[in-house]
Amino acid sequence: MTYFVALNYSNRVHDSGLEDDLHTLAQMFRLKRTSGELPEEARFLLEYEPNGHNYYAVRSSKHGLISGNGAFTRREAPPPDAQPRLYDSELDGKRLRAAELSLRSPADAQDILTIAIAETLNDRRLRARQILLLTIPLQTIFILGILSLVWLGVTRGLRILEPLTRRLAGREHELGPISGADVPVEILPLTQTIDALFARLSTVLEAQKRFMADAAHQLRTPLAGLRLHTERALSDPSPETLRDALEHIHKLTGRTTRTAMQLLALTRASNPPDATDDSTHVDLALLVPEIVGARVQEALHADIDLGYAGPHAGAIILGVADSLRELLDNLIDNALRYAGAQARVTVSVRHLADGGVALQVEDDGPGVPPELWSRLGERFFRAPGAREGGSGLGLAIVGQIANQHHARIVYSSAAGGGLRVSVQFPPLPA
Numbered sequence: 001m002t003y004f005v006a007l008n009y010s011n012r013v014h015d016s017g018l019e020d021d022l023h024t025l026a027q028m029f030r031l032k033r034t035s036g037e038l039p040e041e042a043r044f045l046l047e048y049e050p051n052g053h054n055y056y057a058v059r060s061s062k063h064g065l066i067s068g069n070g071a072f073t074r075r076e077a078p079p080p081d082a083q084p085r086l087y088d089s090e091l092d093g094k095r096l097r098a099a100e101l102s103l104r105s106p107a108d109a110q111d112i113l114t115i116a117i118a119e120t121l122n123d124r125r126l127r128a129r130q131i132l133l134l135t136i137p138l139q140t141i142f143i144l145g146i147l148s149l150v151w152l153g154v155t156r157g158l159r160i161l162e163p164l165t166r167r168l169a170g171r172e173h174e175l176g177p178i179s180g181a182d183v184p185v186e187i188l189p190l191t192q193t194i195d196a197l198f199a200r201l202s203t204v205l206e207a208q209k210r211f212m213a214d215a216a217h218q219l220r221t222p223l224a225g226l227r228l229h230t231e232r233a234l235s236d237p238s239p240e241t242l243r244d245a246l247e248h249i250h251k252l253t254g255r256t257t258r259t260a261m262q263l264l265a266l267t268r269a270s271n272p273p274d275a276t277d278d279s280t281h282v283d284l285a286l287l288v289p290e291i292v293g294a295r296v297q298e299a300l301h302a303d304i305d306l307g308y309a310g311p312h313a314g315a316i317i318l319g320v321a322d323s324l325r326e327l328l329d330n331l332i333d334n335a336l337r338y339a340g341a342q343a344r345v346t347v348s349v350r351h352l353a354d355g356g357v358a359l360q361v362e363d364d365g366p367g368v369p370p371e372l373w374s375r376l377g378e379r380f381f382r383a384p385g386a387r388e389g390g391s392g393l394g395l396a397i398v399g400q401i402a403n404q405h406h407a408r409i410v411y412s413s414a415a416g417g418g419l420r421v422s423v424q425f426p427p428l429p430a
């Protein structure tokens with residue numbers, strides 16, 4: 001770049017020198033210092049050029065070439081007494097720079113003289129190279145200076161991370177926030193992102209820890225029961241005792257399996273939705289009748305009238321279909337289990353005034369006394385006198401899934417005195 005800037009500069013200086021020479025020559029003709037042929041000294045001065053060669057040509061419109069030392073290529077001559085014209089020219093494959101002007105011959109006003117001079121480009125290139133060589137040491141110093149400043153800046157800049165690095169190295173298993181007073185503002189967005197990640201991780205770890213504690217606690221009792229009944233059967237192998245023990249074992253394993261499944265479902269539902277959230281538009285008016293339909297057989301078996309009331313299209317919410325299935329399955333489970341034979345269970349979907357959608361399950365069974373509604377959804381809470389077989393986790397799962405969907409759960413008494421659970425989903429974002 002420096003070379004081309006220098007060359008450009010050198011070209012300008014040489015062009016202006018060329019013009020000056022041309023003017024001097026023209027002046028000689030104007031002042032009648034010459035009639036055509038140039039004196040020996042003037043020719044020498046015109047031609048002489050230490051690093052190359054100069055050429056000239058004087059033509060008359062009446063008499064043709066009067067004087068010259070080289071047939072370099074030319075352009076059309078400028079009009080008489082106009083400014084000199086500069087152009088690139090050539091002679092025997094060599095590139096030249098030429099200047100040309102015209103004037104009326106002082107001896108004969110009808111005769112137009114055209115004077116052109118040209119020079120080789122060697123000197124121009126030589127000057128540009130000299131400028132380049134002069135600037136190289138300066139530029140080297142300049143670049144080295146900048147490199148050391150950058151190096152210094154980066155090492156110093158990274159040094160501000162040292163306190164944070166030391167603090168993090170001192171940690172063992174904590175997932176608390178790492179943003180603090182010693183965190184430079186430049187990296188605050190980074191540490192805040194890490195904090196948010198830690199917060200999500202903590203919830204997952206918390207859910208897993210709780211799962212392990214709950215599992216250990218909840219499985220201990222039925223396992224002890226299983227052991228008791230097997231021991232009883234082993235010590236008294238009479239057919240009656242055997243059968244009775246087996247029945248107990250059967251019931252206990254069923255309940256234990258249910259508890260394990262519900263615990264897993266609750267842990268799954270307690271994990272925060274991750275960044276690749278698989279929420280989609282779900283039409284409850286399609287999903288709900290399908291789930292209800294799948295359980296009609298089971299309800300008939302238990303002598304319960306299970307039905308769906310509501311639209312068959314157009315109740316769209318943003319959600320995860322599998323989670324919603326889990327939620328509804330738990331509500332239907334409860335209604336079927338606690339309402340008792342000959343009950344009527346109605347699952348319905350309806351639009352809310354705020355544009356949201358409500359999913360409702362109600363039965364005409366014994367219900368839950370209103371003072372206990374606030375406790376429904378607590379882990380392992382079971383209403384006093386509830387039919388055995390449940391693990392007390394169903395409504396906690398419902399609560400977690402509703403939470404993930406930003407939905408609200410409202411408990412109320414159904415017309416027949418049974419329980420009505422309404423899950424109210426917010427309207428779709430605009």
Ligand SMILES: Nc1ncnc2c1ncn2[C@@H]1O[C@H](COP(=O)(O)OP(=O)(O)OP(=O)(O)O)[C@@H](O)[C@H]1O
Pocket residue numbers: 258262330333334335338339363365366367368376377381382383384386387389390391392393394395396419
């Ligand atoms: N439809 C209902 N009618 C009467 N009581 C209910 C009804 N639904 C829930 N309950 C009461 O609420 C309690 C909590 O219900 P939840 O679904 O959380 O647990 P569960 O049914 O006991 O066990 P799980 O569903 O985990 O097997 C139940 O034990 C029951 O006492």
Ligand SMILES: [Mg+2]
Pocket residue numbers: 330333334390392393394395
């Ligand atoms: Mg339940």
